[in-house]
Amino acid sequence: MKRVIQHPAPETTGRKYWRSLEELAESPAFQAELEREFPQGAAEFHGDDLSRRNFLRLMGASMALAGVGFAGCRRPEAYITPYRKSPEWAIPGRSLFYTTAMPRRKGAMPLMATTYDGRPTKIEGNPGLPGSRTATDAIAQASILDLYDPDRAKDVMAQGKPSTLEAFWKQLSDLRTQFAANKGAGLAILANVDSSPTRSRLKAELRAQFPAAIWAEYDPILAASSLESAQELLLGQGVTQAPLYDKAKVILSLDCDFLGFFDGTTDSIKKFADGRRVAKPGDGMNRLYAVENRYTLTGGMADHRLRLPASQIPAFTALLAKELEKTGLNLGLNGAADAIAKVSAKDDFKTKWIAELAQDLIRHKGSALVVAGSNQPVAVHVLTAAINSALDSYGTTISTVSAPTREAKSIQDLAAAIEAKSVQTLFVLGGNPVYDAPAELNWASLQKSVPQVIRSSYYRDESSTGAQWFVPTAHYLESWGDGLTPEGAYVCIQPTILPLFAGVSQLQILAALLGQPVAFGPQAVQETFRQISKNNSELAWNEFVHDGVLTGSSAKSLGAKPAIDRARTAISGSFASLGDKSLELVLVPSTSVEDGQFANNGWLQELPDTITKNTWGNAALVSPKTAKELGIESHVNKGIHYGKMVALTVNKRQITVPVLVAPGHADNSISLSLGYGRTQAGRAGNGVGFNAYPIRTSEAPYVMTGVSLKPTGEETDFALTQEHGAMEGRAIVREATSEAWAANPGFAKEQGIDGHQPYIEAVNPYTGQTEKTLPSIYKHPLMTGLNQWGMTIDLNTCVGCNACMVACQSENNIPVVGREQVQHNREMHWIRIDRYFAGPEGTPDENAVENPEMVMQPMACQQCENAPCETVCPVNATVHSEEGLNVMTYNRCIGTRYCANNCPYKVRRFNFFDYNKRPIHRTQVGLGPLKVESERPLYFGPLATRPEDEVELIKMQKNPNVTVRMRGVMEKCTYCVQRLEGAKIEQLARIKGSENHRLPDGVVKTACQQVCPAEAITFGNINDANSAVAKAKNDPRNYQVLAYIGTVPRTSYLARIRNPNPKMPDAISMGLISTPAGHEGEHGHESHDHTPHAADPHSAPAEGATSHGGSGH
Amino acid sequence: MAQIFPRWTNIIPLKIAGALILIALAISCGIWYYFTPKYTRVGYQPTQPVPFSHALHVNQLGMDCRHCHSFVEKSSHANVPHTQTCINCHSQVKKDSPKLNAVWASWNSGRAIPWIKIHQAPDYVYFDHSAHVNRGISCVHCHGQINEMEVVYHAKPLSMSFCLDCHRAPQEFIRPVDQVYNLDWKVQSREEQLKMGRELVEQWKVNPPVTCEGCHR
Helix, strand or coil, X not given: CCCCXXXXXXXXXXXXXXXXXXXXXXXXXXXHHHHCCCCCCCCCCCCCCCCHHHHHHHHHHHHHHXXXXXXXHCCCCCXXXXXXXXXXXXXCCCXXXXXXXXXXXXXXXXXXXXXXXXXXEXXXXXXXXXXXXXXXXXXXXXXXXXXXXXXXXXXXXXXXXXXXXXXXXXHHHHHHHHHHHCCXXXXXXXXXXXXXXXXXXXXXXXHHHCCCCEEEECCCCHHHCCHHHHHHHHHCCCEEEEECHXXXXXXXXXXXXXXXXXXXXXXXXXXXXXXXXXXXXXXXXXXXXEEECCCCHHHHHCCEEEEXXXXXXXXHHHHHHHHHXXXXXXXXXXXXXXXXXXECCCCHHHHHHHHHHHHHHHHCCCCEEEEECCCCCHHHHHXXXXXXXXXXXXXXXEEEEECCCCCCECHHHHHHHHHCCCCCEEEEECCCHHHHCCHHHCHHHHHHHCCEEEEEECCCCHHHXXXXXXXXXXXXXXXXXXXXXXXXXXXXXXXXXXXXXXXXXXXHHHHHHCCCCCCCCCHHHHHHHHHHHXXXXXXXXXXXXXXXXXXXXXXXXXXXXXXXXXXXXXXXXXXXXXXXXXXXXXXXXXXCCECCCCCCCHHHXXXXXXXXXXXXXXXXXXXXXXXXXXXXXXXXXXXXXXXXXXXXXXXXXXXXXXXXXXXXXCCCXXXXXXXXXXXXXXXXXXXXXXXXXXXXCCCCCCEEECCEEEEEEEEEECEECCCCCCCCCCCCCCEEEHHHHHHCCCHHHCCCCHHHCCCEEEEXXXXXXXXXXXXXXXXXXXXXXXXXXXXXXXXXXXXXXXHHHHHHHHHCCCCCCCHHHHHCCCCCCCCEEEEEEEEECCCCCHHXXXXXXXXXXXXXXXXXXXXXXXXXXXXXXXXXXXCXXXXXXXXXXXXXXXXXXXXXXXXXXXXXXXXXXXXXXXXXXXXXXXXXXXXXXXXXXXXXXXXXXXXHHHHCCCCCCCCXXXXXXXXXXXXXXXXXXXXXXXXXXXXXXXXXXXXXXXXXXCHHHHHCCCCCEEEEECXXXXXXXXXXXXXXXXXXXXXXXXXXXXXXXXXEEECCCCCCCCHHHHCCCCCCCCHHHHCCCCCXXXXXXXXXXXXXXXXXXXXXXXCCC | CCCCCCHHHHHXXXXXXXXXXHHHHHHHHHHHHHCCHHHHCCCCCCCCCCCCCHHHHXXXXXXXXXXXXXXXXXXXXXXXXXXXXXXXXXXXXXXXXXXXXXXHHHHHHCCCCCEECCCCCCCCCCCCHHHHHCXXXXXXXXXXXXXXXXXXXXXXXXXHHHHHHHHHCHHHCCCCHHHCCCCCCCCCCHHHHHHHHHHHXXXXXXXXXXXHHHCCC
């Protein structure tokens, strides 16, 4: 019988936090789910194709077949196989770090790869570079998994038959002779977009040798962007602008997700966080306004957010420009915006919103910044530039830098040439045009019509079918290359391992076409380096390879100003008017698999969407109101979300996708992520989600109007993690406005029922001193360790980008479990990002559902000093260390799962299956000739095995310092104990026979801390008063989650501070005060003034009205 | 009525019970002894591909451990020497000895010499050589008198209790850092060891981990 603890009703904070519409509505199903001992499905046996009895029978049979011999009793002989000759720097058992870079579409991301015994295992940012430093994004973190992907292309193929690299080089040299005769007429190359200067150099040489050849580049994401052409118009060729988010006091984002989508750098998060970081009340922080159609991370961080269909952004921008002109600012538009500034329905709210926004921008002239989404039309960019220019942003919050120009034909030009039958040989290097080229080109049949197609790519994907020659592309970690960062710095791509299979780089293929040496090596890059650095010395080259970057090569600020006069005519076009009610469809890159090139990466597929928390698939997002109007609401059954399938038709092109209701989405707008529905991605990516490219055309690659939507009557299930680990609406996330914070600096410690704690005098377990603390039923030993580890996470700067989740997965050998297991709450992420929607307390009205605010909270093991998990473990597998860690000993764990059950933070993860050893995707199962195809091979235990070579390949990625857990073992965040112990041992080796054990602050970083672009995570020794973490713990915003239950977590959070503009029409709901009502009356110690925002009609402190707080388990 | 069972049968159940207890005891004791590393591992002495003698190299020639196990102070792993290390000397000394066949074969082919692993910690144990040798724990504590071995064998049980014996009482084993590789170094008596040990532990603030995370990660 489950004991029901009646938690005291929490004090009203005037705010309500919720994760899903079901939770907000307090639906009976959700309540039932909360009351369960384990989440629905997590603790039950699944597998329709296999009953429990059958399973046991099969298990028995396989045991019998395996033989009951005693062969297993002897310890197998193991070998030590030392090198023949010691490679330089290699120390067996220690990691080596190599700088390298990951080519991304807008530039290379500078990285540092960790290698063990010659195999790369982990990716970090290159700490030697200014800017984002050790930070990377989730995709760069996950790219290490691609290197060891068993589905990657391994063989050179000629006419569909295995061939050799030698034959391929021979073929290229034949082609070279053939095309030398006619100067390359009939030769065409379609490549992905890449910043590599070496590729540009080879491209130029190619152009000189084969002037008639076509070089085209295509990237599905950049194809939608009009930013480049707008900037050329405004600033001139070869000049681009870089927003300096750290310098801006007021930022307006017009459909620009600068915190959520980055290509090559996470600098925008870092800069934004720098402008947002506060230590005490009164510290200046920036204010962010966001106008967008769907919730993005940028919208989630915004102080004011306006939901607006993406097609109405031009009208909004023009109206804002007009409003600014009305207040006397000279934008130099000469009325050019008038035609666009259309309003179809008078809307007082939006009018006031724009007016007050304009006032705020003018007040912050010189420190204001307006950024527009790159996919918005040129008119928006010109208007934005005019606004920025009038606000004196150029030179203060925007710097202009030179950028290399991309000299390439478009895919449309190439398509025309193919149609004219003037292409005989087509190279398709990288990219995947058959999957992602504009729909109207019908690229698949175009490619087929070319007599000879030579394809090089990482996977044998959609575009590789039918190619006469196929050659695998090498991973960036196994080839030489170079690139430019988005900031313009010249970086080196250094291989960390020889190609695992027959992979070659694009540079090698181009070199072969030019008749240059093709051997694996840095010669081509070295040549470019000499040209760029104008330095021929070997030392300079070695420094470049070692540092990963050419010092001083970052682009210099040019101080250019936009030429509005020249660009004014571009402010034209017919755009939807503000308040238009017609339906639009917006196609955006996925926050996990981007444009689809990472579709076979299990880490990214399982990484929840940053906002919807949807894994293994995509969905068309609509607002609750639109869903209701169209009758396409999603629903939940047994903890699994289902969405209605709809047929979306645009210009006679149709796709069928499921609909997911997304709070905070703009009405009459549908957004759908690209990158899913791959057919030849590999076993992880095939058939996952729905492909949106078939309706995406060159004409409307981003926003489509004139969409018709028709439900098909079918449904499909999602694997959402948004309700997993729900914590029943206690004051888990805490926030206040900057004003409220100034009025009550200690608000974070008083929210919820923390303000009513009966503090007692007790001995602090690690300092040994008597302190005011919570009563505890535990009496635990003094924690005597020199280091007392602790962590703080700043909710004010955490944007929720998910990078920490993948970094943790990579560092700690966390397995991928697959879509079906995620649906059963069995995902293994040690750190998750909880996304809370927030709104005024009370009965949810329409506004609360439609337009909630958002708070992100990373949640991992809190390392409680009084850990509830430890007391229930029957075998002492989880105990406390003297350094304050709640340690988990896998080899002791017998899998009772009592600890997970008793964990109030729901951060323990159980290996229900051998996720590392068994296949998780559709495969053949059975013994010998008796094999069947199964969707759920996990349920077949030892009957489903992975081929040995595949296991060997996957093994190579594993961090050798972390145990790979098997079935039946509990696991959780360890504060990266392997790094802590490693750092301590290194210190011991350094000090030898002396006593200076103490680790300098900051010498050891957890994986999540290291990767965090916002630097929101602080970790270190809380015993050292000078450590960064000890200082962070003294921040007035510091609070512990569920402090009142007395677990004394070592991880604490710094409450979020919002910085709303009190004059804005939506400032009321933003400006809620979080001080409990009636607080002053009960406790005499409260003497601060409470800010006037408490007068919010929604949040009127409804004492006693909080009936939902009394239940629990 | 005649008795079917004679009187002595009365104590049969008792005897059976007694026998069962004895058997159970014997099995327990058997497992207790024979299934522990003390029995299963100690004495393991496989034939190595090269008949390398530590006794010859260390005791007779006076070579330091670190000449071959060069990274023991820097890495968790005390590396077995690369083939090159052997060749460095043996290209001059005894270069035609048939005992070196496997070494030359490796040198010429580039393939590793497959040394058979003797001291093997389980996969979930993260032992670190550098943490020990740099802090006054000598090779002999875990590997035995390796300098006297013609053929290396497993000398100590290396069980968890073996580790904990020292982690709980480092003063019993610790020695000055400069004597770590002096495998014949001995203290006169236990009292002397304890006296010096306590001093060193105090001086260096030695605090070996006894909680799980020290070895299991």
